Amino acid sequence: MTDRLNGIHALITGAASGIGAACARRMAGDGAQLLLADVNGDGAKRLADELGQASIQADVTRAADIRRMLDAAYDRWGRLDVLFNNAGIAEIRPLLELSEDDWDRMLGVNLRSVFFVLQAAARRMREQTPIAGSELRGKLIQTASIAAYRGGLANMPHYAASKAGVVSVTRTAAQVLAPYRITSNCICPGAVDTPMWKKIDAEWSKLEGWQAGEAWKRRTSLIPLGRPETAEDVAGLVNFLASRDSDYMTGQALNVDGGLVMGN
Ligand SMILES: NC(=O)c1ccc[n+]([C@@H]2O[C@H](COP(=O)([O-])OP(=O)(O)OC[C@H]3O[C@@H](n4cnc5c(N)ncnc54)[C@H](O)[C@@H]3O)[C@@H](O)[C@H]2O)c1
Numbered sequence: 001m002t003d004r005l006n007g008i009h010a011l012i013t014g015a016a017s018g019i020g021a022a023c024a025r026r027m028a029g030d031g032a033q034l035l036l037a038d039v040n041g042d043g044a045k046r047l048a049d050e051l052g053q054a055s056i057q058a059d060v061t062r063a064a065d066i067r068r069m070l071d072a073a074y075d076r077w078g079r080l081d082v083l084f085n086n087a088g089i090a091e092i093r094p095l096l097e098l099s100e101d102d103w104d105r106m107l108g109v110n111l112r113s114v115f116f117v118l119q120a121a122a123r124r125m126r127e128q129t130p131i132a133g134s135e136l137r138g139k140l141i142q143t144a145s146i147a148a149y150r151g152g153l154a155n156m157p158h159y160a161a162s163k164a165g166v167v168s169v170t171r172t173a174a175q176v177l178a179p180y181r182i183t184s185n186c187i188c189p190g191a192v193d194t195p196m197w198k199k200i201d202a203e204w205s206k207l208e209g210w211q212a213g214e215a216w217k218r219r220t221s222l223i224p225l226g227r228p229e230t231a232e233d234v235a236g237l238v239n240f241l242a243s244r245d246s247d248y249m250t251g252q253a254l255n256v257d258g259g260l261v262m263g264n
Contacts, residue, residue: 004243005032007132009077011069012036013060013117014087016043018194019143022231023084023238028053030239035073038087060087060113070120079128082242083121085114086143088162090196092203095157103158110162114142115169118184122173126180134244135181141241142170142186144253146261149188155204163188167253174251183250187237190257191219192229224259233258 005027012027014020015036024036024047034053038044041057048055056072058065073080088110093102118140125138147153148163166186173184191197197216204215220228237256240246255261 001029001031003031004239004245005030008032008081008242009073009079010034010082010084010242011073011080011121012084012086013058013069014038014143015055016040016047018196019189019192019231019234019238020084020086021047022235023086024051024053026232026235026239027242030243032082032242033077035069035076037069060117061108063116066113066117066120069117070124074124080121080125080138081131082139082141083118084141084143084238084242085117085121086141087113088143088196090156090159090200092155092200092207093158094155094207098158106158107162107165110159111165111169114166118142118169118173122177122180122182125182126177130181131244134247136183136247137180138182139242139246140170140173140177140182140184141238142166142184144170144186144188146188146190146255146257148253149261155207156200170253171251178250183247185241185246185249185252185254187234187241188253188255188257188261189234190223190229190255190260191216192231192234194231222260223257224262227258229256229258229260 010032015024016038028051036044036048036055037058039059044055058069144166145163147160148167170184170186201216
């Protein structure tokens with residue numbers, strides 16, 4: 001526990017599980033005030049109660065929920081310093097079998113929502129005074145993936161495309177919002193041990209006719225640093241991006257993957 005994030009007010013989407021939850025724990029431990037948002041409202045509330053923070057049930061694919069989420073932050077704090085734009089879904093769909101509905105559902109959550117949550121936050125942030133102790137008005141942090149760069153996940157073409165889109169949106173936002181002193185960066189985790197990867201493993205292993213756990217085993221065996229990634233490994237980077245130590249960084253896509261993107 002440090003006071004690194006004292007005075008920082010942050011909204012985390014997809015906060016009920018996995019990476020979002022680990023980042024919430026880490027950021028709360030370092031003094032941030034948090035609003036935990038998730039389509040799973042009960043899960044977000046449970047974690048918020050445990051951490052002494054606030055929560056809201058919100059489906060980021062719905063414009064009304066995005067508005068409600070931002071209103072909740074501004075009603076509570078009068079400002080928002082950090083957006084951790086993290087909610088996402090994954091599913092296995094071989095390229096030759098993927099349907100239009102599969103594509104729309106995936107891109108709807110992982111790219112369309114990420115864009116409109118970012119836009120809603122940036123519209124409010126540009127009107128506010130700088131963050132205490134910083135020259136910046138706000139910080140936007142998106143969760144992309146190393147899937148944005150190269151295959152390895154050949155059976156998730158729509159997921160990979162959505163994450164490449166997140167990198168693109170992150171960079172455009174960095175350029176457009178720099179004059180307002182709002183930064184925009186994204187993180188690219190590798191193979192992280194979360195409920196999302198349990199689902200990927202179940203679907204991928206079934207597709208290949210492997211035993212459950214085999215897809216995860218094969219994928220993580222390729223990690224140069226020699227062990228699977230934990231959500232806490234990701235939380236360290238997000239914490240840094242939320243802190244004043246990263247104020248001079250914008251437009252970056254940062255890999256936190258144990259070297260997997262070079263190793264596979
Ligand atoms: N697990 C990995 O290996 C990995 C790797 C790279 C990137 N990521 C990305 O990290 C992010 C978090 O993934 P995770 O592994 O923690 O997954 P997870 O499934 O454990 O958590 C995702 C959370 O997002 C929430 N969510 C999903 N759709 C939502 C919606 N429409 N509105 C609001 N909340 C919604 C879920 O309820 C869940 O709590 C995702 O964007 C994912 O693509 C994960």
